[in-house]
Amino acid sequence: MPDPTPRIKVCGTTSVHDAVLSAQAGADALGFIFAPISKRLVSPGVARAAGLSVGPAVARVGVFLDQGLDEVLRTAEAARVSAAQLHGPLSEAFVRAVADFYPVLRVLRPADLDTEGKLWQDVAGVTLMLDAPQPGGGLPLDWEELRETFPPGAWLAGGLGPWNVAEAIRVLRPAAVDAVSHLESRPGVKDSAKVAAFVAAIRTPSI
Ligand SMILES: O=C(O)c1ccccc1NCC(=O)[C@H](O)[C@H](O)COP(=O)(O)O
Numbered sequence: 680m681p682d683p684t685p686r687i688k689v690c691g692t693t694s695v696h697d698a699v700l701s702a703q704a705g706a707d708a709l710g711f712i713f714a715p716i717s718k719r720l721v722s723p724g725v726a727r728a729a730g731l732s733v734g735p736a737v738a739r740v741g742v743f744l745d746q747g748l749d750e751v752l753r754t755a756e757a758a759r760v761s762a763a764q765l766h767g768p769l770s771e772a773f774v775r776a777v778a779d780f781y782p783v784l785r786v787l788r789p790a791d792l793d794t795e796g797k798l799w800q801d802v803a804g805v806t807l808m809l810d811a812p813q814p815g816g817g818l819p820l821d822w823e824e825l826r827e828t829f830p831p832g833a834w835l836a837g838g839l840g841p842w843n844v845a846e847a848i849r850v851l852r853p854a855a856v857d858a859v860s861h862l863e864s865r866p867g868v869k870d871s872a873k874v875a876a877f878v879a880a881i882r883t884p885s886i
Pocket residue numbers: 690691710712714716717718719742743744766810811813814815816817818836837838839857858859860861
């Protein structure tokens with residue numbers, strides 16, 4: 680039987696300190712945001728050092744929004760990420776071009792599921808992530824509304840925190856969960872107690 684416990688991605692890592700903190704808490708993946716509009720923007724150099732500090736078992740995901748193909752590939756290479764997370768409206772050709780080099784997390788809003796969701800459903804190397812319309816905004820999706828349409832194997836983001844992640848998993852059974860806003864003491868800085876509580880809420884079996 681497949682393991683029903685979802686993988687955990689902690690996004691918005693901006694320092695070696697926070698990378699180690701998240702990895703020690705049990706994160707399977709760290710997100711490094713390279714979108715210039717983000718309050719959690721990190722340089723490729725710091726992301727690279729942070730990724731090297733956590734060892735080989737933790738995935739390093741470069742996060743991009745409204746950036747050209749050249750910039751995405753150059754930044755991903757400089758940061759030595761192991762996967763690319765792509766937000767925003769993008770052509771099929773763009774996503775495929777990135778997927779030629781990195782496993783892609785293609786981020787969709789629920790409204791995109793009918794169209795782009797179907798496109799990537801069975802494409803090797805492209806995994807869907809459902810997120811709120813404003814990435815990093817801390818607002819949850821309506822999980823009950825998504826119950827019928829949530830794609831098998833997709834990742835879930837959007838307003839997840841220690842108090843609600845178990846319920847989201849119960850309703851949608853995502854392959855992985857991702858969070859940032861509710862794991863911070865301020866934008867770009869992790870709160871170790873919140874990260875630990877998030878991991879515990881996912882990994883502690885309910886009676
Ligand atoms: O978090 C950001 O600042 C951000 C900015 C631009 C593009 C993506 C961004 N975050 C991507 C993530 O993977 C977040 O973890 C995801 O949107 C969930 O965020 P939250 O609802 O705050 O947990």
